[in-house]
Amino acid sequence: MTNKPLTLHSFPHAILHIDGDAFFASCEQSRNPALAGKPVITGKERGIASSMSYEAKAKGVKRGMVMADIKKNCPDAIFIPSDYETYSLLSKRFFSIVRRYTPDVEEYSIDECFAEITGLQRPLGMSYERIAEKIKAELDKELGFTFSAGLAPNKVVAKIGSKWKKPSGLTIIPGNKIHEFIKDLPPEKIWGIGPQTSAYLERLGIKDTLQFALRSEEWIKQKFTKPHCEIWAELNGRYMMPLDTSPKSRYYSIQKMKTFTPASNDKAYVFSQLSRNIENACIKARRYNLSVKSFTIFLKDSFFETRGIEVKLSLPCAVPEKMLKVATEAFDLLFDKRNKYRATGVVLLKLDEAKIDQLDLFGEILKIEEYKQLYGTVDSVREKYGKHAVYLGSSHLAHKMRQHEGERAEVPLRKGNLFLGETKRKRIGIPMFMGEVR
Amino acid sequence: MIKNQKLEKLVVFYEHHSRMPSFSEMLRLWNYKSKNSVYKLVNKLAEEGLVKRDKNGKLLPTGYFSEIAVLGTIEAGFPSPAEEELVDTISLDEYLIKNREATYMLKASGDSMKDAGIVAGDMVLVDRSKTPKDGDVVVAEVDSKWTMKYLRKRGDKTYLEAANSKYKPIHPKSELKIAAVVIAIIRKYK
Numbered sequence: 305m306t307n308k309p310l311t312l313h314s315f316p317h318a319i320l321h322i323d324g325d326a327f328f329a330s331c332e333q334s335r336n337p338a339l340a341g342k343p344v345i346t347g348k349e350r351g352i353a354s355s356m357s358y359e360a361k362a363k364g365v366k367r368g369m370v371m372a373d374i375k376k377n378c379p380d381a382i383f384i385p386s387d388y389e390t391y392s393l394l395s396k397r398f399f400s401i402v403r404r405y406t407p408d409v410e411e412y413s414i415d416e417c418f419a420e421i422t423g424l425q426r427p428l429g430m431s432y433e434r435i436a437e438k439i440k441a442e443l444d445k446e447l448g449f450t451f452s453a454g455l456a457p458n459k460v461v462a463k464i465g466s467k468w469k470k471p472s473g474l475t476i477i478p479g480n481k482i483h484e485f486i487k488d489l490p491p492e493k494i495w496g497i498g499p500q501t502s503a504y505l506e507r508l509g510i511k512d513t514l515q516f517a518l519r520s521e522e523w524i525k526q527k528f529t530k531p532h533c534e535i536w537a538e539l540n541g542r543y544m545m546p547l548d549t550s551p552k553s554r555y556y557s558i559q560k561m562k563t564f565t566p567a568s569n570d571k572a573y574v575f576s577q578l579s580r581n582i583e584n585a586c587i588k589a590r591r592y593n594l595s596v597k598s599f600t601i602f603l604k605d606s607f608f609e610t611r612g613i614e615v616k617l618s619l620p621c622a623v624p625e626k627m628l629k630v631a632t633e634a635f636d637l638l639f640d641k642r643n644k645y646r647a648t649g650v651v652l653l654k655l656d657e658a659k660i661d662q663l664d665l666f667g668e669i670l671k672i673e674e675y676k677q678l679y680g681t682v683d684s685v686r687e688k689y690g691k692h693a694v695y696l697g698s699s700h701l702a703h704k705m706r707q708h709e710g711e712r713a714e715v716p717l718r719k720g721n722l723f724l725g726e727t728k729r730k731r732i733g734i735p736m737f738m739g740e741v742r
Numbered sequence: 743m744i745k746n747q748k749l750e751k752l753v754v755f756y757e758h759h760s761r762m763p764s765f766s767e768m769l770r771l772w773n774y775k776s777k778n779s780v781y782k783l784v785n786k787l788a789e790e791g792l793v794k795r796d797k798n799g800k801l802l803p804t805g806y807f808s809e810i811a812v813l814g815t816i817e818a819g820f821p822s823p824a825e826e827e828l829v830d831t832i833s834l835d836e837y838l839i840k841n842r843e844a845t846y847m848l849k850a851s852g853d854s855m856k857d858a859g860i861v862a863g864d865m866v867l868v869d870r871s872k873t874p875k876d877g878d879v880v881v882a883e884v885d886s887k888w889t890m891k892y893l894r895k896r897g898d899k900t901y902l903e904a905a906n907s908k909y910k911p912i913h914p915k916s917e918l919k920i921a922a923v924v925i926a927i928i929r930k931y932k
Contacts, residue, residue: 335846337883337921397843446844446871448921721849723865724930737848737868737881737921741888 307483310517311541313457314478318432319547320419320439321462322453324398325471327415328355331391332384334448336717336738339382345374348383349708350563358471387716393735394447401442405435410547418459420547433476440474456482459545460538463495479541486513486539496535513539558594560585561649565708567606569644574603575635576701578648579628583699585650586624587691590658590683595620597654601631603638604647611638612649619668620656623675628698690730748772748783749792753807762793762801838926844871846922848881848888855879855890858905864929866890868922879924884912890924 324330328346333339343363347354353374356365363378374381395414402409405428408420421435428435436455443451450472454465457479464485468475477485491513492502508527510516517539524536534544560581568574578601589596597620602612613634617626631650639645658676685694695703717738719728726732751771755763763771768780784801787793794802839845850864858879860866866881874880876895881888882902891902891912902912 337888337919338886340883340886400843442871446841448870723849732847734845734847734867737846737888739888741848741850741866741881741890742852742854742884 309480310483310539311457311479313541314480315422315432315457316479316541317457317543318421318424318455319458319462319543320402320421320436320453320455321459321466322398322402322417322419322439322443322451323466323470324415324447325450325452326355326357326361327395328386328391329357329360330449331387331394331735333357335390335735338739339384343378343381344384345381346384346386348385348714350386351565354386385714385716387718389716389731390718390735393733397447398443398451401446402439404442405439408547408549410549418462418547420549436474436476444472457541458538458543459547460495460535461485461541464489464493467493482539482541483514483517486517489513491516494535494539496531501532557651557653557655558585558588559649559651560588561602561647562707563604563647564702564705565646567644567646569641571639571641573701573705574639574645574648575632576699576703578603578631578635578650579624579696580699580702581648581650582627582631583624583696584691585652586622586627586679587683587686589622589652589655590679593658594652594655595622595658596627596652597656599627599631599653600651601634601638602649602651603635603645604649605643606646608646613638614653619672620654620658621672621675622658623672623679624696625675626672628696690727745783745786749787752787752793756803756807762803764800768801838867838928840925841869841871844869844922845925846870848890850890850927854904854906854909856906858892860890860905860927861929864927866924867926867928869925870922872923872925874920874923880920881922881924883919883921884914888921893920 329344332344332346333342339357341359342357343360343365344357345353345355345360345365348371351371353360353365353367353369353371355367360374360378360381363381365374365378365381371383374383391414398415399409399411399417402417402419406419406421406424410418412418419439421432424435425431430438432455436453440451440453452466452470452473454462454468454475454477456462456465456477461477461482465475465477466473468477468485489512490502491497491505491510492499494513497505505516510519517536519536521536524533528536537544562577562581564577582599582601585599586596596617598614598616600612600614602610604610615627615630615634617630619626621627682694686692692703718731718736721736721738722728722731748771752763752768755767755771765777765780765784768774768784769777772780772783774780774783784793784795788795792804792806794804796802846868848866848868850860850866851862853862855861860879868881872878874893876893878893879890880893880902881890882893883889884902889902889912891904894901894903894911899913900918901914902918904911
């Protein structure tokens with residue numbers, strides 16, 4: 305195979321991809337020294353591993369593993385209920401620290417972001433490499449756990465970089481060095497290439513990523529669709545995918561899903577879980593002044609099988625009563641008494657800014673306006689007394705019962721450790737060190 | 743009085759055309775016979791600062807015009823002077839916290855820092871980004887637990903000291919792991 309660089313340029317653009325190492329588990333370890341160096345697994349409330357520390361990964365624990373199986377391989381594993389509030393607070397800090405250096409940050413997920421630092425060497429008085437080092441050092445120090453970063457001329461290659469050395473790596477891949485990094489890399493390791501595509505590549509006789517990158521543009525265009533052509537171009541050092549730096553103030557879909565234990569075939573109870581999810585999703589939609597045109601409800605049974613139905617609303621709104629009316633019919637179709645269910649969920653789709661476009665024939669819109677006023681009041685009561693101060697009767701069973709019985713019922717540590725004036729529903733938005741302080 | 747009416751006509755013209763009239767337009771506007779009288783009135787208005795003139799002598803609007811033009815849509819009056827004064831104040835949050843991203847809190851327990859005025863239940867704000875100095879109250883990791891003590895540096899020795907004579911200083915066996923520096927103690931009574 306040739307050893308020629310794919311491009312002669314090093315950094316026509318400078319893109320940084322940063323990834324929190326075992327993010328949720330690290331959030332837990334960094335706030336409690338009793339957990340440091342131990343196999344820590346979050347997701348206790350769901351009964352499956354959602355994130356695991358490097359110590360747990362070393363013992364073969366993988367995401368999605370069931371608690372009982374983990375105990376077999378890793379008897380000293382420490383299970384912790386997820387504390388999404390703390391993880392979100394730390395995630396926001398993560399992005400703010402990166403924004404100290406550049407405003408162009410794409411919040412890709414709770415524990416990952418892209419940052420464009422093109423042209424910042426002069427204003428910051430540092431090389432690209434130094435900027436990346438400084439950002440990483442500040443993240444490691446101020447959040448108390450490590451991050452891995454990749455610096456490259458585009459997103460696809462930056463992603464290869466951040467995965468190259470984990471945990472706590474910083475891998476710099478200038479355009480003219482890409483070929484060295486991808487020469488033995490299996491294509492499915494590339495961001496955006498799934499098992500389907502990699503199987504297709506294999507049929508085409510392509511075994512590693514460099515072979516893919518070396519194919520001619522015409523050949524690629526013949527065989528692949530646009531997204532994969534872009535990946536090909538980025539592997540060749542070009543810049544095809546700009547960062548999406550728009551703040552996440554607009555939600556195009558909102559989903560609320562909640563697991564409960566034990567699994568249940570009590571129709572009224574399962575429906576009340578769904579009803580609560582719908583209420584919660586509507587709260588969020590109203591907060592962003594959005595209304596819903598259609599939504600999907602789904603039920604997950606004890607075999608982890610999920611079935612869902614999409615329902616449409618005659619008029620867009622964010623009123624749970626209106627949605628529950630149509631959701632009831634769909635629920636009747638989905639619910640099967642012979643199954644036990646462990647989770648319900650709702651995804652609000654086709655969200656749009658809430659405004660009145662036109663009046664309808666049956667005066668429905670006027671009713672929705674009334675509901676709007678009603679929910680304005682309800683939301684302000686909730687603002688003052690907590691999210692669940694007021695809820696619909698149809699959600700009552702879900703509110704009355706604890707979400708999880710038995711071992712899984714454990715609440716996140718922070719919720720059981722309040723200061724005077726804090727309530728179960730409202731706490732100070734600063735992450736807290738846990739464990740005894742002597 | 744007459745002058746005011748003429749000025750009003752100028753304003754109406756400005757509202758309609760979004761520009762000031764030319765001299766011949768003013769002639770018709772004001773029903774004057776000669777441009778000289780137009781000229782005189784314009785000078786008078788300019789003296790009072792109601793209109794301005796550019797270097798070619800053409801009329802320019804002043805704040806007077808735009809103010810009148812938008813009067814109909816403004817409902818609030820002047821901003822409250824209090825608002826301007828408040829620019830120079832900070833919130834309790836800003837006062838207590840310097841580096842927001844690096845600030846954490848914890849709940850004090852035990853009595854080892856009682857002579858420093860820190861007692862069990864106190865809310866402690868700490869900063870992970872600060873470099874710990876001699877005499878700072880720090881939060882360190884000792885035997886897999888957090889411990890809050892004074893940091894003492896004597897020569898090349900670093901150790902932790904309680905603010906309570908009941909406790910002995912802690913001399914670390916290996917490296918002392920300091921997680922953060924205490925920046926504030928908050929005690930809420932009600």
